[in-house]
Amino acid sequence: MPIKFDDRGLIPAIVQDNNTGEVLIVAYMNEEALRRTLESGQVWFWSRSRQELWHKGATSGNTLAVREIRKDCDEDALLLKVDPAGPACHTGERSCFYRALEPGDD
């Protein structure tokens, strides 16, 4: 059963620290990003803002080594368990989810 990419050709990929369980980053993969992830053992995304393939950590050195990939029940989301080489967030934080939702955010 093939996994389902949406009408933009994308699937959300949740990246979780394999050791701590911390959710590090959520981004999107297209088919080519998933293929490169499987081939290289490192996480690749599709950057929606830059409209290009994105080897996570290629510039910063903070790559994400894939230990396991899981799919959800309806096969339209992926969960990747990784060993991060450094902070996953471009801000330098370990996780992109470093802030609580605050009153006024909605």
Next chain:
Amino acid sequence: MPIKFDDRGLIPAIVQDNNTGEVLIVAYMNEEALRRTLESGQVWFWSRSRQELWHKGATSGNTLAVREIRKDCDEDALLLKVDPAGPACHTGERSCFYRALEPGDD
């Protein structure tokens, strides 16, 4: 800084078990689903397939009690830490991510 709903008015919401760290389900919220989640303390989604608000567990009893909500660095994804009343997946599995990605899935 308000969080960002996409061009469909949706934001992905990753739901994680507050005790075990297991990622349970990923679904989408619109503004009203997020408002109801904040007001009720239980997770509400927007069902894209049914095009309606979806009180997770309303039918099955397997509601998700919200302990914490975090936003990511660019404020277009949410992470909810919850105490689940039962299996989060409609299949009866604890998590929707109960299967590994397999050769041929891509």
